[in-house]
Amino acid sequence: MSKPYIHYAWQLSYYSGKTRAYLRYKGIPHREKTIRLWDMATIKKKVGTQVMPVVVTPEDEWLQDSSHIIDLLEQRFPLAPVVPATPCQRVAAYLIEAWGDEFWLPSAMHYRWNFNENFTDLFRREGGDHLLPFAPRFLKNRVIDRSAAMLRGFLKGLGVVPEQTAAIEAWTHSMLDALEAHFALHAYLLGSKPSLGDFGLIGPLYAHLGRDPYPARELIGKRPKLAAWVQRMQQPERPQGGSFLANDAVPVTLNPIFQSIFGEFWPQLSATLASVQAAVPTLSPGRGFARQLGMIEIRLAGQPYRLGARPYSLWMAQRPLDALRAMRADEQQRVQGWLATVGGSEAMQLDIQPRLKRMALHVLPE
Numbered sequence: 001m002s003k004p005y006i007h008y009a010w011q012l013s014y015y016s017g018k019t020r021a022y023l024r025y026k027g028i029p030h031r032e033k034t035i036r037l038w039d040m041a042t043i044k045k046k047v048g049t050q051v052m053p054v055v056v057t058p059e060d061e062w063l064q065d066s067s068h069i070i071d072l073l074e075q076r077f078p079l080a081p082v083v084p085a086t087p088c089q090r091v092a093a094y095l096i097e098a099w100g101d102e103f104w105l106p107s108a109m110h111y112r113w114n115f116n117e118n119f120t121d122l123f124r125r126e127g128g129d130h131l132l133p134f135a136p137r138f139l140k141n142r143v144i145d146r147s148a149a150m151l152r153g154f155l156k157g158l159g160v161v162p163e164q165t166a167a168i169e170a171w172t173h174s175m176l177d178a179l180e181a182h183f184a185l186h187a188y189l190l191g192s193k194p195s196l197g198d199f200g201l202i203g204p205l206y207a208h209l210g211r212d213p214y215p216a217r218e219l220i221g222k223r224p225k226l227a228a229w230v231q232r233m234q235q236p237e238r239p240q241g242g243s244f245l246a247n248d249a250v251p252v253t254l255n256p257i258f259q260s261i262f263g264e265f266w267p268q269l270s271a272t273l274a275s276v277q278a279a280v281p282t283l284s285p286g287r288g289f290a291r292q293l294g295m296i297e298i299r300l301a302g303q304p305y306r307l308g309a310r311p312y313s314l315w316m317a318q319r320p321l322d323a324l325r326a327m328r329a330d331e332q333q334r335v336q337g338w339l340a341t342v343g344g345s346e347a348m349q350l351d352i353q354p355r356l357k358r359m360a361l362h363v364l365p366e
Helices: 016-026 039-047 066-076 087-103 105-113 116-131 137-152 162-183 196-208 213-220 224-234 252-282 311-325 329-341
Strands: 005-009 030-034 054-056 062-064 295-300 303-308 356-359 362-365
Touching: 005 016, 016 066, 016 196, 016 224, 039 054, 039 062, 062 066, 066 087, 066 196, 087 105, 087 196, 087 252, 087 311, 087 329, 105 116, 105 137, 105 162, 105 196, 105 213, 116 137, 116 213, 162 213, 162 224, 162 252, 162 295, 162 303, 196 224, 213 224, 252 295, 252 311, 311 329, 311 356, 311 362
Parallel strands: 005 030
Antiparallel strands: 005 054, 054 062, 295 303, 356 362
16 A cells, blocks of 8 residues: 555544544554644535545545445455444444444533533643644634534534433433443454444444543443443454354343334434425425434433434434345344344334435435
């Protein structure tokens, strides 16, 4: 390889934690480049929006979206695949990736923005240093405060409002407890090597819950087995080593995770699909859906929870659905047998119509 891949990213970034862990595990030659304020215009020109992470290949291809990046690099670096070959584990990995990418956003944003020490002790200082490394502190603060105000503007659409924080916190603690119990028995989700699901889950559990001072101390730090997994995902002890569990096993310790996926995330997807279908007649040719449509209601930790319908979540849900539908009949039957044990048989019949394709941060009908 003539030159390394370039990973434009921040340690503070949700999805950068996913791609960074992947690049390290796969042993892909790369250099991480901290995004500066002056890089933003270049990134927007190259990928269509100001976003992170972005990966630039040695051939000068500019790649955006963590799932797309991993998909493409899996083809180019097939050694130690992160997508299991066996049917149940394959679907399980895609499901957890989508859940980590999309359903953990309210938890991650609540714990980052509703605990002031995260902003004063980390985000403001580190973000300002990233954007304007040579500027005086007052100017760094002014620029990063503007970025923080924009990010806080997304909280309401994610349902992160005072009357719903109790549900977010109850849900987060229950999921973290389940993961702590799982990682007491297994190094990764599906065995002794990370799967696509691990990379989807490390996004929220590293940048927001694992580094921001309050959740790092009160959530991750109090769960040592989970904390050890977070560390392993950032610095793999055996790059490209380990294996998935034998006999296509999906550990029963992950059952609480799949109960959330099918009992909470999937109703959100169904409600979002209804919003998308209602919006189709209003779309101009070639235009994507808005990042957020109307408000929908689901249940989170057994409590009513309102948030915005995000069409992008449906694009992520197409991935496990497509993986299942591409399998042979006998493999589908095996997966259906496993799904029946975790309440997913009916959910995985979801028919996303129109099918969606990605365009930067938006999706539009194929």
